Amino acid sequence: MRLFTFATSPYARKVRMALDFKGLSYEPVDRCYSLDHKPDLLGANPRAEVPALILDDGRTLADSTIICEYLEDAFPRPSLRPSDPYQRARMRQIEDLCDRSCDAVTYGYWIAEARKSAPEAAAMSHASRAEFAELLQKLEGALGEGDFFCGSLSIADLAAICHVSAARAMGIELGGMPRLKAWIARMTAIPAVQGDRHRLVQALAKVHDISSEMVGPEGRIHWRDSRLEWPVRRGFIDFVAREFHAGKMMFPPQAT
Numbered sequence: 001m002r003l004f005t006f007a008t009s010p011y012a013r014k015v016r017m018a019l020d021f022k023g024l025s026y027e028p029v030d031r032c033y034s035l036d037h038k039p040d041l042l043g044a045n046p047r048a049e050v051p052a053l054i055l056d057d058g059r060t061l062a063d064s065t066i067i068c069e070y071l072e073d074a075f076p077r078p079s080l081r082p083s084d085p086y087q088r089a090r091m092r093q094i095e096d097l098c099d100r101s102c103d104a105v106t107y108g109y110w111i112a113e114a115r116k117s118a119p120e121a122a123a124m125s126h127a128s129r130a131e132f133a134e135l136l137q138k139l140e141g142a143l144g145e146g147d148f149f150c151g152s153l154s155i156a157d158l159a160a161i162c163h164v165s166a167a168r169a170m171g172i173e174l175g176g177m178p179r180l181k182a183w184i185a186r187m188t189a190i191p192a193v194q195g196d197r198h199r200l201v202q203a204l205a206k207v208h209d210i211s212s213e214m215v216g217p218e219g220r221i222h223w224r225d226s227r228l229e230w231p232v233r234r235g236f237i238d239f240v241a242r243e244f245h246a247g248k249m250m251f252p253p254q255a256t
């Protein structure tokens with residue numbers, strides 16, 4: 001298999017950890033369409049987003065949730081999906097909370113970093129940090145007394161670790177979240193998670209300016225669904241309008 005991936009993408013990281021946890025071999029290929037415009041990713045995913053998986057027979061799959069579902073069905077052992085139907089549904093809910101809400105809220109923070117000179121930058125950064133702290137409290141509650149979110153290690157944990165690990169970079173203390181702190185320690189003992197951490201540290205060591213990770217050669221930033229909903233919901237509509245009218249927004253080439 002071939003995986004189009006990007007070291008800092010939470011979606012690509014989730015899929016890579018699932019592949020590694022299952023002991024599957026694959027060739028990772030680094031891509032970011034807004035930065036490199038390489039057409040091979042577009043061939044595998046009409047939205048030109050990572051992750052995209054090319055199977056050994058050439059068939060393709062895109063979207064991290066769909067890819068993880070496929071991996072679970074095609075390679076069920078070791079499992080990353082609880083057998084209990086309710087826990088399985090919870091797993092999907094927590095994955096969605098991470099992929100949709102945590103991602104959109106933290107994206108707001110990085111957008112503010114990348115557009116530091118915008119008049120809204122400080123307010124966006126503040127709103128993002130406050131809302132992310134609330135989401136982290138929600139995850140703290142979702143852990144309950146369990147070692148993992150849904151009994152045993154599942155896709156929910158892999159989705160969550162990609163976002164929870166951003167708290168420190170955003171200056172958010174986990175002091176009042178003892179369950180989340182203990183869970184992070186448990187997660188970092190898992191080899192597939194260690195591999196992810198190693199790759200992330202290596203990639204971040206090369207990043208001197210967040211703009212180089214987010215802003216394409218023509219000054220455009222990738223936007224889509226929930227990432228766009230967040231600044232509009234938080235009232236940063238003038239910021240969005242300015243970016244749009246200045247041609248600084250890049251949307252997925254094809255909506256489906």
Ligand SMILES: N[C@@H](CCC(=O)N[C@@H](CS)C(=O)NCC(=O)O)C(=O)O
Pocket residue numbers: 006008009010011012032033034035048049050051062063064065099222
């Ligand atoms: N729903 C998709 C979202 C994937 C996504 O948004 N990927 C981002 C990276 S985090 C991307 O490829 N953006 C295109 C770009 O920046 O050019 C999934 O779960 O895989």
